[in-house]
Amino acid sequence: MAASSLISTSFHISCSSGSPNRKLTINCFLPKSFSLHKIPTPTCSPIQSHKRPLIPYRSSCPPCLYKLLLTAKNPFSPAFDSLLILCTSLALALSLFVADVDSASAFVVTPQRKLQTDELATVQLFQENTPSVVYITNLAARQDAFTLDVFEVPQGSGSGFVWDKNGHIVTNYHVIRGASDLRVTLADQSTFDAKVVGFDQDKDVAVLHVDAPKDKLRPIPIGISADLLVGQKVFAIGNPFGLDHTLTTGVISGLRREISSAATGRPIQDVIQTDAAINPGNSGGPLLDSSGSLIGINTAIYSPSGASSGVGFSIPVDTVNGIVDQLVRFGKVTRPILGIKFAPDQSVEQLGVSGVLVLDAPPNGPAGKAGLLPTKRDTYGRLILGDIITSVNGKKVTNGSDLYRILDQCNVGDKVIVEVLRGDQKEKIPVILEPKADES
Incomplete structure (x- = not known):
């Protein structure tokens, strides 16, 4: 800058006192940069002994200055130093006046905010x-x-x-x-x-x-969940605690998990597990992949305290897609049922058998019409166990989740072969699946 850097200045002073043969030439050099608060002492030398090329400024000294220079033991007397300071100050003022210097605000540099590529992608995903x-x-x-x-x-x-x-x-x-x-x-x-x-x-x-x-209305882009991978980056957007839109990030920490519905207890298969924070209020919000496409609905967390503990669950979009289509078209979901009530899995384990124990099979339901026997008591109050379902269409059934998983792959009106353990005998009973009574 012009204020902090000046060119080297050479002062060439020629003094004569009327004698043509007697002349003293002095050259003074100023450094290229110096402080305004401390003027460095000029370096002076006779021109005959200085080897650097000079661009002298010649001026004739008055007789008084000539005599002063001759009689002074040190040529840089206080008067001469004052002259140099005056010349330097004039040169500095001239350089500041001539130079194209902006206002003081031009010296204040505001650094630009620099984001990494992944940060820019996350910001864009949230905004879109x-x-x-x-x-x-x-x-x-x-x-x-x-x-x-x-x-x-x-x-x-x-x-x-x-x-x-x-x-x-x-x-x-x-x-x-x-x-x-x-x-x-x-x-x-x-x-x-x-x-x-x-x-x-x-x-x-x-x-x-x-x-x-x-x-x-801006519909969200619909993706697929069949090809998801553990470790894939995901983003959850929602309104936790009644706040404005918030974004949490994480990865897919597990696939094909199973949770129970909060309303009916029926298991939900192929659930996505993620460590993205899903707090109260995030429920129902979208889980997105890195391209901004919907891959699941945030639905539950695993935490005794009710706050996010790093384990959240989302219903996969492939499951949601079929459900929403039926709800929009028909206002209901037609899902096949056997029409039975079965005992808790722990009760069957205590009996030492593997399967689903039928507690009740209404006569007007699919299982009752097919002849499955429920659990009941005889005239003496003794408990008579009903049929224990061990397989459906050749697929082994060890608990209630297995039974639901098999039925989810069937349609209303399908005929399935239910294998049951009745007493000490195994029997195969054909059953025609029907929709739930409140959905017919």
């Missing part, structure tokens, strides 16, 4: 998918004990996401369970009343509908 995530408020009707007035109070909240431009919102069933009214808040903070299109208690999935303008 946040408009698809909604906030759901569960309202319950309450009656005042004194005035008997009925009013609505929030009893829970959760997350959801826009499925299509028709206003369908997908979330967990336990988010809307027991609600008298539901409200959906979009990313732009606009709120709409929501109606329940349908739900699947067994898989903990529900579909809502809002009458919102299509320009406010």
Whole structure:
């Protein structure tokens, strides 16, 4: 800069006192950079002994200065030093005046925020998918004990996401369970009343509908979950604790896990396990892969305290896709059942056998019509065990989860061969699967 760096200046002073043969030449050099608070002592030498090329500035000294230089023991007297300081100050002022120097703010450099490539990708993913995530408020009707007035109070909240431009919102069933009214808040903070299109208690999935303008609805990209890998990076977006949209990241820490539905206890297979934080309020929110595509619905955590402990579960999108399609088209999910009630797995283990013990088989159900025997008591109060299902269509059944897993692969109207242990004998009984009574 012009203020901190000056060119080397040479002062060549010629002094004569009228005698043409007597002349003294002195050259002074200033360093290229110096401090404004401390002027370095100039280096002076006769021109005859200095070997560097000079560009002298010649001027004639008055007789008084000439005599002073001749009589002074040290040529750099205080008067001469003052002259040098004056010349240097003038040169510095001239350089600052002539140089193109901006305002003082030009010397303040604001460093640009630099993000890594993976950080930029995460920021872009959050910005692109946040408009698809909604906030759901569960309202319950309450009656005042004194005035008997009925009013609505929030009893829970959760997350959801826009499925299509028709206003369908997908979330967990336990988010809307027991609600008298539901409200959906979009990313732009606009709120709409929501109606329940349908739900699947067994898989903990529900579909809502809002009458919102299509320009406010941004469907989330739908991916696939069949080719997921452990260690793959995932992102969870939701509204934990009623806050605005938040993002948590992690990896897939396990695949093909099994959890039980919070509503019916029926097992949900092929669940995705992740260490991305899923706190209360994240339920129903989307789990995304690194490309921003939906791969699951955040539904549960494994924690005694109810806070995220690094083990969260998401329903795979391949399961959700089929459920949502049926709910949108028919308002219900048609799932086949055997029409039985069975004993807890621990009870069967105490008997020393492997299978599913039939406790009840209503006569109007598929199993009752096929002739499966329930558990009952005789006239003396003694317990007579019913049939114990050991396999279905040749697939071994050791507990209730195995039975549900096999039925999930069947359709309503299919005929299955149920092998049972009746007393000491094994029998094979054909059963025609039917839908649940409340879904027919």
